Amino acid sequence: MGAGHGGALTARFLPGDSVVHRLEPHAKLVAVLAFAVVVVATPVHAPWAPAAYAGYLVAVLGAAAVAGVGPGRLLRGLVVEVPFVAFAVLLPFVARGPRVEVLGLALSQSGLAAGGGLLAKATLSILAATVLAATTEPRALLRGLQRLRLPSLLVQILMFMIRYADVVGSELHRMRVARESRGFTGGGLRGLRVLAATAGALFVRSYERGERVHLAMLSRGYTGSLPTGPAPTVDAHSWAVALALPLAAAGVLAAGMLAG
Amino acid sequence: MQTMCNKVDVVHVPDGFLDPATSVSTGVLAAGTVALALNRARAELDDRTAPLAGLTAAFVFAGQMINFPVAAGTSGHLIGAVLTAVLVGPWTALLCMTAVLLVQAVLFADGGLTALGTNVTLMGLLAVLVGYGVFRGLAAVLPRTRTGVLTAAGGAAFLSVPAAALTFVGLFALGGAVDLPLGAVASAMTGVHLLIGLGEAAITVAVVGAVLAVRPDLVHGAQGLRTAAALQDRRPTAAGAAR
Numbered sequence: 260m261g262a263g264h265g266g267a268l269t270a271r272f273l274p275g276d277s278v279v280h281r282l283e284p285h286a287k288l289v290a291v292l293a294f295a296v297v298v299v300a301t302p303v304h305a306p307w308a309p310a311a312y313a314g315y316l317v318a319v320l321g322a323a324a325v326a327g328v329g330p331g332r333l334l335r336g337l338v339v340e341v342p343f344v345a346f347a348v349l350l351p352f353v354a355r356g357p358r359v360e361v362l363g364l365a366l367s368q369s370g371l372a373a374g375g376g377l378l379a380k381a382t383l384s385i386l387a388a389t390v391l392a393a394t395t396e397p398r399a400l401l402r403g404l405q406r407l408r409l410p411s412l413l414v415q416i417l418m419f420m421i422r423y424a425d426v427v428g429s430e431l432h433r434m435r436v437a438r439e440s441r442g443f444t445g446g447g448l449r450g451l452r453v454l455a456a457t458a459g460a461l462f463v464r465s466y467e468r469g470e471r472v473h474l475a476m477l478s479r480g481y482t483g484s485l486p487t488g489p490a491p492t493v494d495a496h497s498w499a500v501a502l503a504l505p506l507a508a509a510g511v512l513a514a515g516m517l518a519g
Numbered sequence: 520m521q522t523m524c525n526k527v528d529v530v531h532v533p534d535g536f537l538d539p540a541t542s543v544s545t546g547v548l549a550a551g552t553v554a555l556a557l558n559r560a561r562a563e564l565d566d567r568t569a570p571l572a573g574l575t576a577a578f579v580f581a582g583q584m585i586n587f588p589v590a591a592g593t594s595g596h597l598i599g600a601v602l603t604a605v606l607v608g609p610w611t612a613l614l615c616m617t618a619v620l621l622v623q624a625v626l627f628a629d630g631g632l633t634a635l636g637t638n639v640t641l642m643g644l645l646a647v648l649v650g651y652g653v654f655r656g657l658a659a660v661l662p663r664t665r666t667g668v669l670t671a672a673g674g675a676a677f678l679s680v681p682a683a684a685l686t687f688v689g690l691f692a693l694g695g696a697v698d699l700p701l702g703a704v705a706s707a708m709t710g711v712h713l714l715i716g717l718g719e720a721a722i723t724v725a726v727v728g729a730v731l732a733v734r735p736d737l738v739h740g741a742q743g744l745r746t747a748a749a750l751q752d753r754r755p756t757a758a759g760a761a762r
């Protein structure tokens with residue numbers, strides 16, 4: 260994989276010792292979810308909506324600065340948004356309603372507001388989630404989800420998944436090296452057959468590894484549940500720090516509603 | 520490494536795309552479905568559920584990164600809903616897709632946290648359960664052969680993609696943030712997703728075929744194909760006698 264210990268899943272984690280890094284993961288999850296809820300609850304067509312988006316942006320960039328997450332990392336986090344940029348850019352052209360002239364183009368007024376709103380909301384939420392992923396290890400995030408009462412079986416599935424995602428991923432990588440060192444270049448239907456055989460073999464190996472892992476765990480006394488330590492307690496101060504982001508956003512929203 | 524994580528082809532609904540009422544109702548629907556799936560998968564696999572579903576989820580996660588050539592220079596990505604359902608059964612597959620979506624939302628900010636319910640509804644409930652239903656329906660009519668199973672898997676994979684896309688358009692009509700000419704959007708989405716569905720079907724058939732060739736016992740959807748080897752008398756041959 261070339262990234263040393265870790266791989267694809269921990270690639271987003273940025274080791275550090277900031278206030279945000281030290282927060283309990285479930286407090287951070289609650290904060291990011293609450294922030295997303297506030298952002299989503301902002302009415303798109305309100306005249307003060309752009310000002311509110313700017314306020315949220317300041318809040319989330321402030322959180323990123325405190326956490327030591329640089330602009331490069333934040334921008335890379337935004338790559339997932341690319342397909343929706345296309346959709347949001349199309350909206351002013353295809354939406355119905357009164358038209359306005361922008362640079363000689365007749366654009367739908369509601370489409371402009373909605374497209375801009377969708378883009379702003381998605382961007383803000385992705386930025387907050389990027390800060391979360393950059394300051395919290397995958398395993399810690401799972402502990403947070405467990406603390407938030409995600410069903411324990413689902414938490415276990417996620418644990419096995421993040422534990423073995425890099426193992427399975429590097430198996431895939433070794434298969435690619437083996438393929439290409441034998442002159443495989445891909446393309447065409449023959450390429451599809453070869454890659455399908457790769458994926459099929461990867462499934463068989465993953466499933467068999469699951470069976471072996473299960474037997475290994477049985478021999479260590481596994482009964483269908485994993486022991487967990489005592490639930491971490493979060494004092495009022497940490498909650499206040501964690502909830503600063505959504506509370507700031509909620510303040511912006513309330514100010515907008517009062518002013519508008 | 521970076522390119523491995525950025526799968527822009529498998530589109531997830533971000534935050535703010537649908538209004539809160541739609542997000543909450545799809546969230547409740549998704550939570551109920553996942554709870555049912557947890558129950559049913561445990562009944563199928565008991566204490567093997569966690570390791571097997573976890574490893575299968577890791578496989579789906581890795582498999583979505585493979586770039587498959589489909590036809591005439593185009594390539595497709597696997598979504599893997601019907602493929603996983605045919606390989607490990609619908610309930611386990613639903614849990615795998617949920618795990619993948621959760622990891623993508625929490626670790627990669629891919630798909631909004633408030634839209635997680637919508638994404639699970641589209642890729643889990645709809646693509647897996649409806650896709651598997653279509654698969655079983657087709658498999659019941661088609662002959663019980665390898666070709667029959669592969670055809671049913673291909674048909675189901677093909678239909679699952681436009682079905683999820685059309686449901687998304689429907690959700691957008693109910694709770695979208697903007698007034699769109701829905702007919703035009705629906706036909707555009709269907710057109711694009713029929714093509715993506717063709718790619719998904721080609722990949723699904725090829726991968727199921729590859730697994731059927733080496734470990735047919737691991738293909739949940741092909742259980743009907745398994746027949747006990749017929750006992751028969753064998754006359755001693757010259758080679759056998761010499762041994």
